[in-house]
Amino acid sequence: MNEDQILEQLTEIFHQVFDDDSIELTLGTTAADIPEWDSMNHISLIVLVQSHFKIKFQTSELEDLKNVGDFVTLIVRKLG
């Protein structure tokens, strides 16, 4: 799976969590760009990304997940 495909699937997950199909993600999207991206929704994102991609982040990796680019990079690495 390449970055574009991951970004596409990640967008779906964002649509689910924020119940907003208009969200468009780029590698540069941060919590500041999505008003409802608070700490609780952040956890929901993590949980759903884990189940969707069938991966499990380590405690240390969770600390570095700040924006969409971080998610994509980490997912690529975990799937690789």
Added chain:
Amino acid sequence: MMNDLSAALELAWLPYFPGWDERLVKIATAADSEAWHELVALANARIDYATTLRLDRTLRRRFSSVPGALTTRPLRLAILGSSTVEHLFPGIRTAALRRGLWVEIQTVEYGQYQQALLASSSSLHAFRPDVVLFIFDAPHLLGGGAVNLEAVCGRVRELWQQARAAFGCQVIQQTLLPTALALLGSNEHRLTTSALHLTKRFNEWLRTQSDVDGVDLLALDDRAAVDGLLSWHDPVMWLRAKQEVTPLAAPFYGELLARMLAAQQGRSFKCLVLDLDNTLWGGVIGDDGIEGIKLGQGSAVGEAHLAVQRYAMELSRRGIILAVCSKNDEEIALSAFEHHPEMLLRRSDIACFIANWEDKATNLRRIASSLNLGLDSLVLLDDSPFERSLVRGALPMVAVPELPEDPALYPRRLADAGYFETVSITDDDLLRSRQYQAGVERETMRTSAADLQSYLAGLQMELFWGNFNRIALQRIVQLINKTNQFNLTTRRYTAAEVQALMSDPLVFTLQLRLVDCYGDNGIISVIIGRLVGDVVELDTWLMSCRVLGRDVEKAALNIVVEQARQLGGKFLRGIYRPTEKNEIVRGHYAALGFHPDQTSTTDEYCWTLPLDGCVQHDICIKIQKIE
């Protein structure tokens, strides 16, 4: 790769709805009443964490205050906890929605519950909750162990009292998840300061004290025992977000809580409606006949269906009403209840019995009206996906659990669905059926009986005997091939060989069934005798060890003597072939008055009993022939 520690908890009894997404989107523009009913319907589909979040969001966007279409009392729920609980709210709200309940939730900063309870100016006091749920994690209450448990319990009790005094509310206490790590292992209880041991003791204390104080428990520890602790608790999420219950478990958590909130309002299901073919027994009785259906001992599938009956029976003993709804000829369906020896449920256990060829929705309406129950009190257990979806379409208020392919998993699925959640048991519940819990009662009596004879007499045993027949064939073959201990010759026969014995004019076959005051023990003994010259040789004599020490052998001998005489024999020859496992019956024939025979070898010991002048044993077992 996926963490191998945890498995997601699924609401597996709920069906997937095709078009769920599209229906959710339409709710935004639907009229209020329609929107509410549609939300309730969508909450009854199989939803996971992601879809739970979406449904909850739609619910909150569409209804910022109590919906006009709500027919139940709106509930204000305060959650006072020692760790993060907000991620549980969507699961709680949607599970309440599933039952047509509206729940408004408020919480306080974690760890601030004590202050919030005491300060009358707090937002908690302004909220005036109807229900207060306390959620504590073990580290918060017990630290690393070595605490004074009594003091901890005292503090928790004080919180209950404070909540009651402030709000006159119902109190729910979640039990502690056993997240502490073992320090000793299996004998953890020997370390009295162990946090894991203290967790268990606290949970035990809750079970007695909650009854005294009228507090209801949310038994997460029991659930963890079923699902595995790590399905509920993810150490990573605990460290990352102080979430003791992992978000993926939130839909199930909400379900457990909402069940109880509904039960507190008396809103739980009251009647279990059972399908017959491939639900209460394996196979189709109309095609396979009463002898062909799979039920009871003898096949794993038969035992699986027997377990379904047993669970239904246990539910009925505690007050759940049973009904039958089956596509069958009534007479044929009833014949199993009346004549199949392995049927646990009897016709008299079924409050309303409907077997015909009409559609099930019509029949469920009949059941509800004849029992004077609402349709929303009925749960239909049916193996057929076709019937399930038909009933769901016609009667959405009837609960129809999805079932796995394997009947062995039906009872667990039904239990997981929690339809019959009940917070208190009344005398009425128990009076609905007054059956004894067999084993326990029997043992109690044994210890209290003054002597063996009066104990045996008190059992009111009846031994039913008959020759082998096709209905019992499976069970007989199973006993012949599985019995190791009380088995004189350990001769194994196939079903075909047993059938050949049944039609052999020189052979008698016996099956014995023992009934006592506690119930039916089923077929407990199998005996085969063969006439050789003027001697009837006891080819096989086996018995279930469950009924040892009850003089059943003596009663059996009385029957054997009669059978041997009818074959025209003058002597009985008993054979004992020692194996590693049947030492228990070495003295069997000697105890029954047989004489050692000259022909004995070390592989085969023989005994003889002359039939002439042989007297009947005096026993307190009533003997009857199976008709």
